[in-house]
Amino acid sequence: MQNAALEYDYTVAKWFTYLAIIFGIVGMVIGTYIAFELAFPGLNELFGQYGTFSRLRPLHTNVVAFGFTLSGIFATFYYVGQRTLKVSIAESKFVHGVAKLHFWLYFILAACLVVSELLGITTSKEYAEMEWPMDVLTVVVWVLWGMAMFGLIGMRREKTLYISMWYYIATFLGVAMLYLFNNMEVPTYLVTGMGKWYHSVSMYAGTNDALVQWWYGHNAVAFVFTVPIIAMIYYYLPKESGQPVFSYKLSLLSFWGLMFVYLWAGSHHLIYSTVPDWMQTMGSIFSVVLILPSWGSAINMLLTMKGEWNQLKESPLIKFMVLASTFYMLSTLEGPIQSIKSVNALAHFTDWIPGHVHDGTLGWVAFMIIAGTLHMAPRFYKREIYSKKLMEMQFWIQTTGIVLYFSSMWIAGITQGMMWRAVDQYGNLAYSFIDTVTVLHPYYTIRGIGGFLFVIGLFMWAYNFFKTMTSDKVLDKEPAFASPMGA
Amino acid sequence: MEAIREWQAYAYFFFTVFLVVMLYGYILHLYRAEKKGTRDYEKYGKLALDDELTDAPVEVNETRENEKNENKEQS
Numbered sequence: 218m219q220n221a222a223l224e225y226d227y228t229v230a231k232w233f234t235y236l237a238i239i240f241g242i243v244g245m246v247i248g249t250y251i252a253f254e255l256a257f258p259g260l261n262e263l264f265g266q267y268g269t270f271s272r273l274r275p276l277h278t279n280v281v282a283f284g285f286t287l288s289g290i291f292a293t294f295y296y297v298g299q300r301t302l303k304v305s306i307a308e309s310k311f312v313h314g315v316a317k318l319h320f321w322l323y324f325i326l327a328a329c330l331v332v333s334e335l336l337g338i339t340t341s342k343e344y345a346e347m348e349w350p351m352d353v354l355t356v357v358v359w360v361l362w363g364m365a366m367f368g369l370i371g372m373r374r375e376k377t378l379y380i381s382m383w384y385y386i387a388t389f390l391g392v393a394m395l396y397l398f399n400n401m402e403v404p405t406y407l408v409t410g411m412g413k414w415y416h417s418v419s420m421y422a423g424t425n426d427a428l429v430q431w432w433y434g435h436n437a438v439a440f441v442f443t444v445p446i447i448a449m450i451y452y453y454l455p456k457e458s459g460q461p462v463f464s465y466k467l468s469l470l471s472f473w474g475l476m477f478v479y480l481w482a483g484s485h486h487l488i489y490s491t492v493p494d495w496m497q498t499m500g501s502i503f504s505v506v507l508i509l510p511s512w513g514s515a516i517n518m519l520l521t522m523k524g525e526w527n528q529l530k531e532s533p534l535i536k537f538m539v540l541a542s543t544f545y546m547l548s549t550l551e552g553p554i555q556s557i558k559s560v561n562a563l564a565h566f567t568d569w570i571p572g573h574v575h576d577g578t579l580g581w582v583a584f585m586i587i588a589g590t591l592h593m594a595p596r597f598y599k600r601e602i603y604s605k606k607l608m609e610m611q612f613w614i615q616t617t618g619i620v621l622y623f624s625s626m627w628i629a630g631i632t633q634g635m636m637w638r639a640v641d642q643y644g645n646l647a648y649s650f651i652d653t654v655t656v657l658h659p660y661y662t663i664r665g666i667g668g669f670l671f672v673i674g675l676f677m678w679a680y681n682f683f684k685t686m687t688s689d690k691v692l693d694k695e696p697a698f699a700s701p702m703g704a
Numbered sequence: 705m706e707a708i709r710e711w712q713a714y715a716y717f718f719f720t721v722f723l724v725v726m727l728y729g730y731i732l733h734l735y736r737a738e739k740k741g742t743r744d745y746e747k748y749g750k751l752a753l754d755d756e757l758t759d760a761p762v763e764v765n766e767t768r769e770n771e772k773n774e775n776k777e778q779s
Contacts, residue, residue, distance in 0.1 A: 223757055300755040376763040379751035452752050461749030466734045469745070473730065495712060698753075 225299045226307035227597050229316040233292035234590050234597075236324065238679050240284030241583070243331075245675055248277040249668035256661035267335055275346050276334040281578070282344065282441060284327050289586035290445040291323070291362065294385050296593050297452045298366065301382055302373035312368035319361035326354045340417060342430055344437050345399050349417040352400045359396070363389050380468045384448030387476060391440035399433030424491045428484065435483035442582050444475070446545075447514050449585045453592050454518055454538045458528055459698035463520035467513055474510030478503050485556035488565065497558070504556035511549035518542040533608040534700055537588035540616065544580025548573065563634040568657070568664075572626025579619045579671055587611075587678050594685045595700050599692045603684035605702035611677040618670030621663050629660035 254260040254270045261269050295316060299306055306313050329351055333339070339346040347355065366389060370378065378386075402417035419426050455462050462468055484492060484500030519542055522528065528535045551573050555564045564570065595602055602608070636656065639647035690703055737743040750762050 225757065301751050303755065303757060303759070303761055305757065372768065373765050374768060375751065375761045376765040377748055377751065379748065381752070455749065455752045456755070459753065461746075461753055465745045465747075465749045466738075469734065470731060474727070695756075 223305050223308070225296075225305050226313065227296060227593070229306070229313075229320055230292050230295035230593065231597055232320050233288045233295065234593065234682075236327070237285055237288035237292055237586060237590060238675075238682060240280055240288055240327070241586070242672070242675050242679060244277055244280030244285050245668065245672050247273050247280065249665060249672050251277060252661070252665040252668045256658060256665050266337070272335070272337055275339060275343075276331065278344060279330055279334060279346060282437070283330065286441055286578075286582055286586065287323075289449075289582075289589065290385075290388065290441070291319070292593070293449050293452075293586075293589045294362075294366070294445075296589075296596075297381050297448065298369050298385065301375065301379035301452065302369055303375045304369060304372045306365075306369060309368060309372055312365055312372070315361055315368060316365040319358060319365055322354065322361065323358045326351060326358055329354070338415065340402065340419070342399070342419065344434050345396075345430070347400075348415045349400075349402055349404050350415050352396075352402070355396065359389070359393055363393070379452070380462070380465065380472065381448040381452040383472055384444050384451065387472075388440050388445040388448070391436065391444065395433045395436050395440065399429050427487055427490065428492055428496070431486040432480075432483040435486055436480060438577075439475075439479040439482075442578060443479070443511075443545075446541075446582050446585045447475075449589050450514075450518055450538060450542060453585070453589050454535075454542075455521055457532070457534050457538070457588075457592055457699060458522060458525055460521050460523075460525055463517050463523065467517045471510045471513030471517065474513060475507075478507050478510060482507055482556070485561070488556070488558055488561045501556050501558055501561075505553045508549060508553050512546060515542045515546045515549070528699075532699060533605060533612050533702075534588050534591060536609075536612050537584045537591075540612075541581050541584035541588065544576055544584065544619070548577035548581060551576070563638065564630060567630035567633040567637075568626045568660070569630025569634070572623045572630055575626070576619060576623040579615070579622065583671075584615075590682060591678070592700055594682055595692060596695050598686050598688075599695065600685055600688040601690040601692065602700055602702040603681050603688050605704060607677055607681050608702070611674045611681070614677070615671050615674035618667045618674065621667030621670065625660040625663035625667065629657045629664075632656060632660075 250260070251270050251273045254273075266272060295306065306316060330347060333348065333351065334346065338348060340348055366385065370382070401420040403420055404414075404417045405412040406414045406416060421429050451462060451468060481503040482500055484496045485504045486500075488497045488501065490497075519539065522535075522539065529539055554560055555569065555573060591602060591608065594600075633653050636648045636653045637646075641647050688703065690701075692701065734745060738745060747762055754760075754762070
């Protein structure tokens with residue numbers, strides 16, 4: 218009887234969803250702008266030091282990875298966590314308070330990150346650019362998330378943790394470990410009295426720094442762009458389609474496989490560098506082995522749709538998720554291919570790498586977050602999704618954008634790699650660097666257009682979401698499976 | 705240097721065999737547990753579908769239930 222009046226509390230999930238939308242737009246507008254800067258370098262000069270590629274590029278990566286994606290992860294966690302554990306976060310004032318504090322401190326941290334990056338304050342370690350005061354705040358934010366997570370788990374009515382929860386827990390533990398070790402740093406002012414109070418240098422030097430950095434960098438891809446996104450698809454695709462996951466056993470096997478294998482693959486970022494040869498080989502081998510657990514999850518998702526493929530035609534939400542799963546397969550095949558030593562000799566430092574990153578992040582990560590938030594919208598507001606047609610249009614515009622992005626980067630990257638390696642009959646380099654830049658110009662323009670199309674889709678997503686909030690088509694009760702959509 | 709390479713080769717062989725055994729061992733464990741009836745893994749797929757607060761849990765968390773009962777008795 219007690220449950221009759223009890224409802225899931227989506228307050229914090231909603232707040233994080235709003236942030237995901239805002240950071241998604243901000244991060245990808247910046248990304249598109251710097252893509253055009255590469256094609257048309259004059260754009261670098263429009264806003265003085267604040268508009269240069271070197272200033273905006275870390276801002277783009279940080280805002281999309283740690284603003285957009287993390288907000289999406291937190292939003293979906295506060296939704297999926299409650300539902301699969303069958304507990305309302307409002308049942309404990311303490312846990313609910315912790316979750317709210319988690320949001321506000323995260324918001325302050327994200328704002329500090331944006332401002333400091335714009336001012337050019339950075340540790341210069343890729344994806345770990347925050348200086349030590351913000352690193353300390355990050356730890357606090359992360360611990361608060363952990364408290365909310367394990368608080369919810371402690372209160373649960375459901376004994377068994379659903380596979381999505383395993384993935385969220387892995388995200389929490391994985392990032393905690395990676396972040397702490399990679400951000401070990403010496404605050405220069407406090408230790409030596411030199412430099413600004415917020416400045417720091419890495420505790421590691423030379424090759425060791427590179428190794429720790431890429432152990433972190435690659436596993437940031439693992440535990441921010443992969444693991445929590447799998448958590449999302451394991452919940453949202455079965456729920457939206459009304460089909461239980463094809464094989465729960467396969468989901469468990471893939472989980473342990475991914476956890477074990479991913480952590481060893483980071484050294485593929487350092488092939489042909491000064492790290493020991495065996496470590497490079499190990500990175501290569503584990504990257505290839507990584508295909509198995511990745512495809513295990515992706516195939517499990519596609520097979521979940523068995524006998525229900527008509528839904529792919531009927532529902533744009535299912536389209537987003539099935540294509541996300543497909544892009545995950547593409548990306549997790551492409552990555553291992555790039556980490557094979559002979560392929561890496563051609564691919565490393567070329568545009569094929571950002572091409573690979575973006576078919577994963579746009580096609581897999583962003584599509585899943587978009588699908589997750591639009592699935593949640595009718596449950597948040599007890600209203601129909603504003604427009605199905607708009608969602609269909611968004612899907613096709615963004616898919617076209619992604620295809621333009623990665624296909625142009627494949628061509629650009631391989632062209633670039635071949636030109637750098639080309640020698641004449643005497644062994645002299647056949648091309649100078651500027652020759653490659655000239656050849657690549659059209660592909661850079663196409664990439665910019667691809668990004669622009671994706672950003673248009675983001676505005677359609679935001680419009681659809683906010684119109685859903687105020688839609689007059691109110692629902693009597695929460696939809697069980699397929700989300701109701703207006704024409 | 706040669707000695708290190710030899711050790712690397714032994715370690716490589718050992719870990720390959722070990723990991724293959726672990727992998728297939730886990731698969732075997734999953735299927736055996738289901739065949740013996742100790743666990744039905746596939747029912748957990750329902751956790752995503754029947755996720756209303758009013759839905760009956762797939763497996764009740766007895767720790768929470770016990771605590772609730774104890775609190776009732778005390779009051």
